[in-house]
Amino acid sequence: MAPPNNGKNQLILGTFIHSRKLDELQYLHNTAVCVDTSGKIVAIEPECDQAKAESTLFPRLRWSAEEVMVTVGKDSQFFFPGFVDTHLHASQYPNVGIFGKSTLLDWLNTYTFPMEASLSSLPKARRVYTRCIRRTLAHGTTTAAYYATIHVEPTNLLADLCLSMGQRAFVGRVCMDQLGPAYYLDESPEQAIAATRATIDHIRGIDANFDLVSPIITPRFAPACSADTMRQLGELQRETELPVQTHVSENAGEIALVRELFPDSTSYADVYDRYGLLGEKMILAHAVHLSEEEADLIARRGAKVSHCPCSNSAITSGEARVRWMLEKGIGVGLGTDMSGGYSPSVLEAARQASLVSNHLVMPGGKLHELPQEEREKAKLSVEEVLYLATRGGAEVVGLRDKIGAFEVGMEWDAQLIGLGMVCEEAAEDDMEDEGNVDVFGWEPWDERVAKWVFNGDDRNTKKVWVRGRLVHERKEN
């Protein structure tokens, strides 16, 4: 495991880039950020080098220079807030990229349930979860909202691993007492609730205040939960005030099924609402096919949406209307949704969020009939998809005051990004392995960021911190 910061105060120097608002990145050059031993940002000072930090900031903070750990970003590097993955199934990690031509309901039966069921094996769960966490950390995911499986011990293990490897996480034990195959199903509503409580108790035992790892109530999705289970999960949520995650309106066949199973509900989201689950602490994954009324209901309740473009394109679910949801005031973040989604990377999700927003307004696209101006507006810019990946995600998981940007009082969840520089003298055999982003030197910062969004990968993520702790560092080649 990467070494923690030894309980030291930290001074971080270099260029810092983060979202000021939805459509605007702020570029802070030659800046000093001070992070205290608890991982909190206590000072941000532009135009400040180490000497100035020591002479002006340290006295104010009552820090002594000898005890401060210093990290300096190079000229071509920048610090960026850690990514928030608002929806992924750790238990499906081995299946990434494997989905054939399936769509949601057959994909569940063919690929997903068998894999999840097999994670009742603790050694297998350890192997899969360890790799999933290591891989997502390497891609700069500092916070993840995980689905595990229906099994209590393997779910607890996922929470243990997040804690020891240092990833901020919401860990959900999956509740499903219908629809699934006989070999992978909760026996009864009571058993589903008892098992959920067991994982909540376990996590309280390892991280009493849920500072790093929190339980999250997880009804798989409405069709997989009996009315009784939904009712009891609603009661559990009111009792514990824990966050909740589920799926909504992902696929046309699924929506038809929900209509059939819950004939009294006016919409898919309304099912959750009737059981008291649709509230400010709820993360709704997908939201591809919301009706106007359904979206208004979600907005009114303050529930949040995890947009999962890689998944929605891969298993042919559809194209979510992100701009439309944002304009209704719904908080939106990004989810990789592994393994409906094929990639562990939130940066890939950001890239695809941009492309999917383009697909919506293309000739033949769902929103092509909108007036030209509206069509242009529906497209998501580089700045906007990066907002969704950081501040947007923080809002979705209920941590908007804590993570997603660089502000005094927030915690230091961050990544150091380095881009490859093309040397002046072109050599035919010369190419360092810094990934696929090639900066020639003349590009302004916004173009460098665009290059990173469209060609960046984990090779550009040099270091990753969560709550001040260094949790990933790339080996130099």
Added chain:
Amino acid sequence: MAPPNNGKNQLILGTFIHSRKLDELQYLHNTAVCVDTSGKIVAIEPECDQAKAESTLFPRLRWSAEEVMVTVGKDSQFFFPGFVDTHLHASQYPNVGIFGKSTLLDWLNTYTFPMEASLSSLPKARRVYTRCIRRTLAHGTTTAAYYATIHVEPTNLLADLCLSMGQRAFVGRVCMDQLGPAYYLDESPEQAIAATRATIDHIRGIDANFDLVSPIITPRFAPACSADTMRQLGELQRETELPVQTHVSENAGEIALVRELFPDSTSYADVYDRYGLLGEKMILAHAVHLSEEEADLIARRGAKVSHCPCSNSAITSGEARVRWMLEKGIGVGLGTDMSGGYSPSVLEAARQASLVSNHLVMPGGKLHELPQEEREKAKLSVEEVLYLATRGGAEVVGLRDKIGAFEVGMEWDAQLIGLGMVCEEAAEDDMEDEGNVDVFGWEPWDERVAKWVFNGDDRNTKKVWVRGRLVHERKEN
């Protein structure tokens, strides 16, 4: 530069995977492939190790074992045909990922023409082209159909570099005597033709039979060429029998412009046809918005299509109907179309070709009204997008008998692919840098290939050969 094969015969042992037909990959395990000094495949023998090859194949080939270079793929690796990038602008390489919210016509003026014009500088052209070739080779692109710029010397330099770095290439000097800005335009039809002839002569001088590098006649696109230029390029093609490349029906605004400029033509493709350019040797990039009649005309003339999904999604052009074109008998390959496309990787183009085919049939998509069965069919499978990337591309560039698969008589244009294996004992700090494909060991070969298509990158491309010559080798970490 990677060392050539020293004029030796080669024995290659391991697993070989290639397209047998559009929807079928063939898996050849424990197989021996013999490549002679000219780079041609002279034997393929399944169930054959080195000893057996030496005792049975070598005598037949009259090879002596001491003079043969042996390459062995490891258990988890496989050989795959090199990729064919049927459409990209080497001169736009520095702009990859930079396109904002633009669409074709404003994108040209904002980003593209200024960059291309700046490559009149030979040192800059050398720097850009060297990196572009190195980068595409590293991604397994063994053949590329390049647009250069309007400048003769820098275009010749691109051809020189392809030859010395060993990439099979079609190098096109761009013809455009209207529409472009005053600072970047051919002076007259005569000058455009003379400049094109100058690059043809240069390439004939460095590679007399165009064995590795060939000129390609390149009218930028119909709106940028006067009738006179088009006519003379048609004559030049008949005289030289060289291949031709251009763009067709990429963007709605562009199509309207063509209709205005060429009121007598019945379609965009018909413009090329009237000047005798639409024939078997023509590569048409994009073909997003073809009418039924236009597609039929293209099929009748035997012209080919370069499908560029990354580009079409990035600059919001639209979604090309690949299945529909294939069913009309049109040959289709993949193009990265840098920098309309954001990625140097044909594997990324293959991935996006799959996703774009899904977008077509999604709820709200252009082909969603088709019957269920037709919708399923319109989707491109992993096998199919890999066919497009190899055999399909070979057909598009007129080399279907030479490259794109492993067959006796074809040339050894290949890549060695290695995937990351997740060790049995999960360690929290252990992750080698073999890229993002994680194979756990239980996956059958078709699932490994799917994982590669959806999460693979240049880290998985360990070695690359063109005509038997090793042209790229990844440094081991």
